[in-house]
Structure formats: C-alpha cells, structure tokens
Amino acid sequence: MIIEYHRPKTIEETISLLSREDPCTVVLGGGLYLNEKEKTQIAVVDIQSLGLDTIETKGNKHILGAGIKLQQLIDFDQLPSALISSVKHQETYNRRQAATLAGTAITADGRSPIPAVLLALDAELEIVGKNKQSEMIHLGDFLPFREKKLEGNLVIKIFIPSNTKTAYHYAARSPADRPIIAAAVSQWPSGRTRVVLAGYGDQPVMVLDGPDAGGAEIAARDAYSEAGDQWASAEYRADAAAVLVRRSLNQIAENN
Amino acid sequence: MMLNLELNINKETYQVSAYPGERLFTILRRLGFSSVKFGDEHGKSGSDTVLMDGKPVNSYLLLAAQAEGHEIETIEMMGEHPHQGWKETRGLHILQQEFVKTGAIQCGYCTPAQILAAKELLSREPDPTEEQVRDAISGVLCRCTGYKKPVEAVLRAAARLRGVEVPPIEDPIEVPPEWINSPFDDSIPQEKTVQSIDGTTLTAEKVITTLKVSTKPEDWQQVGKPKVKVDAVKLVQGKPAFVADFEHRDMLYAKVLFSPHAHALIKSIRTEKALEIPGVAAVLTHKDLPRVIYSTAGQSDPIPGPLDCFSLDNKVRFVGDRVAFVAAESEEIAERATKEIEVEYELLDPIFDSRDSMKPGAPVIHDEKEYVNFADSDPERNLAAEIRIDIGDLEQGFKDADHIFEAEYEVPKVQPAHIEPHAVVTYWDEDDRLVIRTSTQVPFHVRG
Numbered sequence: 001m002i003i004e005y006h007r008p009k010t011i012e013e014t015i016s017l018l019s020r021e022d023p024c025t026v027v028l029g030g031g032l033y034l035n036e037k038e039k040t041q042i043a044v045v046d047i048q049s050l051g052l053d054t055i056e057t058k059g060n061k062h063i064l065g066a067g068i069k070l071q072q073l074i075d076f077d078q079l080p081s082a083l084i085s086s087v088k089h090q091e092t093y094n095r096r097q098a099a100t101l102a103g104t105a106i107t108a109d110g111r112s113p114i115p116a117v118l119l120a121l122d123a124e125l126e127i128v129g130k131n132k133q134s135e136m137i138h139l140g141d142f143l144p145f146r147e148k149k150l151e152g153n154l155v156i157k158i159f160i161p162s163n164t165k166t167a168y169h170y171a172a173r174s175p176a177d178r179p180i181i182a183a184a185v186s187q188w189p190s191g192r193t194r195v196v197l198a199g200y201g202d203q204p205v206m207v208l209d210g211p212d213a214g215g216a217e218i219a220a221r222d223a224y225s226e227a228g229d230q231w232a233s234a235e236y237r238a239d240a241a242a243v244l245v246r247r248s249l250n251q252i253a254e255n256n
Numbered sequence: 257m258m259l260n261l262e263l264n265i266n267k268e269t270y271q272v273s274a275y276p277g278e279r280l281f282t283i284l285r286r287l288g289f290s291s292v293k294f295g296d297e298h299g300k301s302g303s304d305t306v307l308m309d310g311k312p313v314n315s316y317l318l319l320a321a322q323a324e325g326h327e328i329e330t331i332e333m334m335g336e337h338p339h340q341g342w343k344e345t346r347g348l349h350i351l352q353q354e355f356v357k358t359g360a361i362q363c364g365y366c367t368p369a370q371i372l373a374a375k376e377l378l379s380r381e382p383d384p385t386e387e388q389v390r391d392a393i394s395g396v397l398c399r400c401t402g403y404k405k406p407v408e409a410v411l412r413a414a415a416r417l418r419g420v421e422v423p424p425i426e427d428p429i430e431v432p433p434e435w436i437n438s439p440f441d442d443s444i445p446q447e448k449t450v451q452s453i454d455g456t457t458l459t460a461e462k463v464i465t466t467l468k469v470s471t472k473p474e475d476w477q478q479v480g481k482p483k484v485k486v487d488a489v490k491l492v493q494g495k496p497a498f499v500a501d502f503e504h505r506d507m508l509y510a511k512v513l514f515s516p517h518a519h520a521l522i523k524s525i526r527t528e529k530a531l532e533i534p535g536v537a538a539v540l541t542h543k544d545l546p547r548v549i550y551s552t553a554g555q556s557d558p559i560p561g562p563l564d565c566f567s568l569d570n571k572v573r574f575v576g577d578r579v580a581f582v583a584a585e586s587e588e589i590a591e592r593a594t595k596e597i598e599v600e601y602e603l604l605d606p607i608f609d610s611r612d613s614m615k616p617g618a619p620v621i622h623d624e625k626e627y628v629n630f631a632d633s634d635p636e637r638n639l640a641a642e643i644r645i646d647i648g649d650l651e652q653g654f655k656d657a658d659h660i661f662e663a664e665y666e667v668p669k670v671q672p673a674h675i676e677p678h679a680v681v682t683y684w685d686e687d688d689r690l691v692i693r694t695s696t697q698v699p700f701h702v703r704g
Contacts, residue, residue: 002277005259005321032299032317044276046322071311093373094395095299097311098318176394 002034004043008050011128011154017045019130019152027154029067029103032095047100052156060163066102066125066155070114073101080121082168082184083160086113089170089179102155105139106146110201111178115139117168119204120184120196121160129153143203164188165255167248170199171240180232183220183244187213187252195220195248197241200227213249217242261324265289266333274320280306281315284330290501291331291368291494295397295675302396303675305369306330312373312395331368331494334375338489348492350416351375354409356488357425362400364491365498365676369396374410382418386411399675425482499679499695507681508537511590513580513597515572518606519619522570522599525580530593535585539597542568549626550701559701562640563628572601573621613638 003023008014017025020043028034028044052067055076062079070087073079074096090113091099101114105123108115123139130152136159142149170182181199195208195216207223208216220241228234258273263283272283281304284292292315295301299314306315307329335348348356351371361367370393377384377392384392389410390403398406412422490497527539545568553561568578580597584590605619612618614637622635629635632642654660680694696702 002275002319004257005276005319007321028319028322030317031319031322044319046319048322088391092299092302092395093392094302094305094312094314095317096395097308097313098299 001041002044003041005046006043007046007048011050011156012132014045014047014050014154015128015130015132015152017043018154027103027150029100030069030098032099033103033107047154050156057162060161061159062162064101064158064160066100066157068101069097070099070101070104071096078162080117080160080164080166080186082166082186083114083117083121085168086117086184089113089168089176101158105158106142106150106155108143108203110203110205111180111182111199112204113168113170113179113182113184113198115143116182116184116196116198116204117166118158118160119143119206120168120186120194121164121166122186122194122209124159125155126157126159127153127155140206161186161188165252167251169244169247169251171244181224181237181240181244183241183248185213185216185245185248185252187249193249195245197223197245199232200224200229200237216245216249220245259321261320263320263323263328264326265328266330267327272320276319276321278320279316280318280320280323280328283320284315284328289330289332290496293365293368293494293498293675294500294677295365299395300397301366301675302369302373303366305372305396307372307376310376310379312369312376314395329372331372334371335493337493348489349375351378351410351413352492354413354416355406355492356484357482358405358409358412359482359485360401360405360409361485361488361491363676364487366396366398367491368494370398370406371492374406374413377410378414378417382414384411384414397675399673498676499681499693500677502681502693504681504683507683508583508585509587509590511582511584511587511594512578513582513594513599515575515577515579517572517601517603518575518608519604519621520572520601521604522572522579523602524598524600526598527580529596529598530582533584533589533593533596535589536582536593537585538581538583539593540568540581540583541579542566542570544568547626549624549628551630552701554698558630560630560641562622562630562633562635563626564622564624564635564640566624569624571624607638610638 006017008017018027023041023043025043025045026034028046034044047067050067052065053069053072054065055068055072056063057078064073070091071093073087074084087096090104104112104114105118119139124136125139125142126134126136127149128134134156137149164186166184166186168182168184170179172179179199182197184196184198185193187193191212193208193210193213193216194206196204196206197220198204205223208219221238224234224237224241226234227237257276259276261272261274263270263272265284265287270287272287274283281292281294284306292306293303294316295303297316299317302314304314304316305312308318308323308326310327310329335352336345338345338347351374355361355367355371373393373396374389377388381388386407389407393403393406415422487497496502522542525541527541530536530539547566549563550565551559551561551563552565553559568580572579579599580594582590582593584593607613607619607621618638620636621638627635630641633640676695678695680692682690682692685691692702694702
C-alpha cells in the first residue's frame with residue numbers, strides 16, 4: 001500500500017528520501033511494477049521531474065537515462081535492432097509509454113526479454129547513493145544482488161555499447177507471449193561474444209563471454225540442461241537454446 | 257494523508273483529493289468518466305486507456321498523483337451524437353464514424369480505448385501501415401472483433417483525415433464469381449472422395465451447402481447491405497452502457513468472503529465485529545438466506561446440469577466458495593468488513609482428482625438433501641455429468657478401421673477472458689420490483 005507520494009526535483013532530494021528507513025521508501029519509475037505488486041506500506045519517490053529521460057551517444061557508448069520510457073528507445077533510431085525487438089516483445093504500446101528502462105531492467109525475471117538483451121550487451125548501470133558518489137556496475141553483477149544494491153540508491157543511467165552486432169531470438173506459445181526460451185547474442189568488432197539465455201528462472205543468465213563464439217551452442221545447451229518447469233521440459237529448453245543461439249550467430253554473421 | 261491534486265482532464269481543471277496510492281482510474285470513474293473501463297489490474301487488457309500528454313497509458317496502473325501536471329484525455333471529448341433533438345452537434349469524430357460504419361464494435365467495452373490509441377497514432381503518422389495500426393492498438397485487448405475491422409476502421413479514418421476518398425462502406429459487396437453458382441448446379445460435386453491405390457476410401461468430403469448470393473443486392477432493402485449496430489453510436493462514445501457504469505443514490509457496495517478450504521463445514525460464523533465497522537449496512541450468512549437450490553450450468557431450459565448450488569450454505573465445497581456477503585457504503589469498507597468475519601470450519605476430506613472422486617468411499621461433496629439430479633449425474637460418486645455421444649455406426653467404424661488408437665484425454669478448464677468483469681447492480685423500482693442489472697448470458701438463471 002502506498003502511503004506517501006513524493007515528486008522531487010533534484011537527485012539530492014531523491015537520495016535523501018530514499019535514505020529514510022521509515023517508511024520504507026522506493027523509487028517510482030513508470031509505476032507498472034510497484035503499482036501492481038506492492039502489498040506492504042511504502043512511500044514512493046516519483047522520478048519523472050529529474051530529467052532522467054535523455055539519450056545520448058558518446059564514443060562507442062549509448063547513454064540511456066534511467067527514466068527513459070521504453071517507447072523512447074524505439075523512437076530513437078540508432079539503438080541495436082535486437083534491443084528494439086525485445087522492447088516490442090516485452091511490452092504493448094500502452095505499457096511502453098509508462099514503463100521506464102531502469103525499472104524494466106531491475107525488476108527482471110527469467111522470462112524478461114529486455115534485460116536479456118541488455119545483459120548480452122554487457123550493460124552498465126550508474127548508481128548514486130547516500131555519499132553522492134556514483135558507482136558503475138555491470139548489469140550481470142547487479143541483478144543477483146539488486147535488492148541490496150538499491151537500498152537508498154538510485155540508478156540514473158544505463159550504458160550500452162554502440163559498436164556491437166546483436167541478435168535476439170525466442171520461442172513462445174504465441175508471438176506476443178513471454179518467451180519459454182530466448183537467446184540474446186552480442187558480438188564486438190574484436191570478436192568478443194556474449195551469449196545470454198532467458199525464459200527460465202529468476203533472471204536471464206549469461207552463458208558465454210569469450211573472445212569468439214566458439215562453444216556457444218554447447219554452453220547454451222549446458223546452461224539450460226536442468227531448466228525444466230511447467231512451461232517446458234529441460235530437454236526442450238536445452239535443445240531450443242542451442243538452436244536459437246545458432247540462429248542468432250548466423251544472423252550476426254549475415255549482417256557483417 | 258490525502259493529497260490535494262489539480263488534474264487537467266479533457267482541457268478542464270479538476271481539484272480532487274486522493275490517497276497517495278489511489279489510481280487515476282479511480283478518480284476518473286469518481287468524476288463520471290464512464291468511458292474508462294476496468295479490465296484488469298495489470299495493464300493487460302487496456303480498457304482503462306486514457307491519453308496522457310497525447311500518449312495512451314493504462315489509468316489503472318498510474319497513480320492519480322503521477323498524472324498531476326499532465327494533460328489527460330478521455331474519449332468523452334472526441335465526438336457527440338450527431339442528432340440531439342433540434343440541436344446541431346459537431347457529430348462523431350471521423351475515427352468514431354469509421355468504427356461505427358465498418359462494424360468494428362461488438363461488445364464495445366474496449367472501443368473507447370482502441371479509438372484513443374488510434375487517435376494518438378494518426379496524430380504522429382497520418383498514413384500508417386497496417387503493422388503500425390496493429391502496434392498502436394496492441395495495448396488494447398479486443399476479444400470480439402479479431403482486430404480485422406478495427407484495423408480497417410483506423411486505415412479508412414486515416415485516409416479520410418488525409419482527404420483521400422474511401423469507397424463507401426454501403427457499396428454492394430463485390431461477389432467472387434464462384435460464389436454465384438447455384439447450389440443446385442449439377443457441375444458442383446456434392447461429394448468428393450479420395451481413394452487409396454487399392455481402391456478403398458481414405459477420406460470423403462461432403463459438400464453441404466453452396467452460398468447463394470444475389471447478383472443485384474441493391475435491389476434488396478436489407479440483405480447484402482451493411483447495417484449499423486443499434487448501440488454502436490452509444491458505445492463508440494464510451495457512454496454508460498455496462499453494469500459498473502450505473503450508480504444510484506446511496507448505493508451500497510457488496511463484497512464476498514470466500515472459503516480458504518476445499519471442503520469444510522461452517523461450524524460457527526460470527527459477524528458482530530464486521531457489523532460494528534462504520535458504513536457497514538449488512539452482513540449475510542447462510543443463516544440469513546432461504547435455501548434455494550439452483551444450477552450454474554448451461555444457457556438453456558431445461559438446464560443441462562444438476563441443481564447443486566446455494567447462494568450461501570453451511571458447507572463450502574471448493575477454495576473460493578462463498579461464505580458470507582457484506583454490503584457497505586464503499587468497496588473499501590466492505591472489503592475490510594469481510595476480514596472481520598470470524599468463521600470456524602470443520603475440515604472435511606478434500607478431493608483433488610476427478611478419478612479419486614469416483615472411487616468407492618470417496619468423500620461426497622454434494623450431500624445436500626435438496627440436490628436435484630440431471631440425466632446421469634450421481635452425487636454419491638461426485639459425478640456431475642456423464643455424456644456419451646455416438647455419431648454413425650461406431651461398431652462398424654471400428655471394424656473397418658485399419659488402426660485403432662485409444663487414449664485418455666484431459667482438457668483444461670477454459671476461461672474465455674471476457675474483459676468486462678462480473679458485476680451486478682440491483683434496486684427496487686417504483687413498482688417495488690427487484691431490478692437486477694448484471695453482466696450475464698443467462699438472464700433466466702439470474703431471474704430464478
């Protein structure tokens with residue numbers, strides 16, 4: 001239950017509110033997750049007035065404001081097409097107007113397409129906290145400890161590379177349904193290749209980050225060899241993971 | 257702590273008080289914007305769509321406080337009925353006109369949301385592709401139309417708004433020449449068979465009908481001509497047409513206490529604490545209602561199912577079965593009161609598998625003396641229905657079959673996911689008749 005609403009105009013004011021222990025105070029991005037899920041008494045800090053809805057490109061990085069709405073990613077036509085596909089896959093047009101990028105990333109579960117692609121892109125989060133110092137953390141290091149990392153802290157930016165080839169493929173009951181199995185693959189000009197699987201568990205999993213794509217299919221098959229649940233057997237997921245990784249790598253090769 | 261908010265809705269300013277966690281949806285409904293419909297709590301159905309700064313958003317997922325400082329738009333500001341007595345109006349918006357003309361409306365529950373989403377699309381893309389239209393309305397679930405007609409309506413409206421002429425929808429239907437053949441034409445094969453190499457029949461296809469279409473439908477007054485749905489103009493404006501849209505002075509709100517147990521007797525039930533809550537008008541238990549047995553099955557008469565339900569009983573037969581009703585001055589008070597009802601259950605052996613339910617000695621779920629059988633139902637075996645349907649000579653069919661496959665098939669319960677929730681409004685009218693307004697396909701069950 002939401003018992004307080006705040007809309008600060010500065011990062012400092014936001015951090016000050018988030019640092020309170022009572023009432024428990026959390027960030028309100030688009031609100032899709034909090035407004036839907038929250039059962040305990042909380043205060044919310046709406047970040048819509050903080051100016052965190054910008055996109056810029058510097059060097060080999062796209063710098064995405066944490067409060068940017070998912071539809072803004074689609075409207076900005078320089079982002080990897082795989083990321084755009086994952087956005088369209090994850091949310092309808094309505095929800096894309098409200099959902100923020102950071103909110104979507106930090107509330108990821110295993111079947112979330114967008115965090116899977118961000119993880120394949122080796123996205124980094126910039127977080128500010130009580131000491132007003134900013135910290136950079138890779139999404140892969142953040143997700144397992146997200147509750148702890150968010151205590152009194154605010155994600156302000158997400159950095160993704162602008163020089164990768166990225167692909168995203170999935171299988172689901174219907175084209176608009178959440179994936180039962182998904183693969184996101186990024187390849188850097190150096191040949192560095194990151195492979196991420198989604199469709200199962202608490203969060204997407206990175207199965208390969210190597211100097212090239214060698215062993216990617218085997219790694220994918222192994223990573224989901226015990227990923228069985230009510231949606232699909234582990235055998236199916238392991239087989240399909242290898243196929244989707246192969247498709248992703250083929251697509252990247254064709255685009256080179 | 258209440259927040260005092262200033263909301264800009266349809267170009268007008270509203271001063272409202274809201275709880276910090278109160279949804280924009282709740283405020284809009286309270287202000288009388290009936291076009292904004294409740295579909296779900298998750299933003300999946302989209303019938304709660306409004307435009308915020310021109311963009312479609314789910315008002316149930318948005319706090320009212322989040323909307324302050326933004327322009328909210330509902331379909332109430334888009335168009336009007338073209339004929340209001342002697343008064344001339346600006347009429348319906350072109351999008352609304354096309355939704356009416358093309359037949360893009362069936363139940364109409366999602367129609368205002370679809371039109372708002374389409375309006376936003378056409379404001380940024382005057383000449384959209386079909387894919388763009390489908391993406392723009394992707395946040396609005398339509399269960400009735402299959403999207404074909406709404407997409408057609410949006411594309412036609414887009415063309416008209418660009419000044420492009422569209423073919424009149426009233427034009428005679430272009431009839432493919434193959435449709436025009438008479439069903440009695442000897443050239444049409446009435447039965448088509450496929451035979452194997454050894455001459456045995458593999459499949460047989462019987463032509464049952466051939467469509468007869470007039471070559472000159474313009475000669476006819478009704479047949480072959482599109483008709484506007486009688487309530488389309490009302491629905492396309494989001495007028496109050498659904499159960500939850502109707503409110504009466506001093507109306508009470510009802511909530512149900514549901515059973516947490518699969519099979520149990522209610523040993524005692526105490527309502528004093530619930531009744532003490534200010535604003536609670538009544539708490540009803542099985543002790544307060546006559547035992548009228550009925551069936552929830554079927555849409556016909558005779559009812560195709562046993563009579564095995566009571567509004568409230570001293571026994572609960574599934575998790576979610578009804579235990580008590582509360583009527584109060586608000587939904588929140590009624591909900592709170594359900595939590596203050598004290599129930600002592602005597603737990604009975606539950607059944608979780610239909611096969612177990614028919615075994616000798618299984619717990620009997622329906623042991624009420626008022627139970628009325630239907631056909632082969634058997635409450636002693638927990639059997640609600642047993643149906644065998646044979647078509648043709650089965651024995652001969654099996655004899656003739658090259659292979660016989662036997663298996664047991666299970667099908668899940670199917671929820672067709674109607675977007676309008678179950679709702680009912682009742683009141684005593686001026687002739688002291690109880691009027692029941694409810695979302696149902698079986699009015700005579702409700703009447704019974």
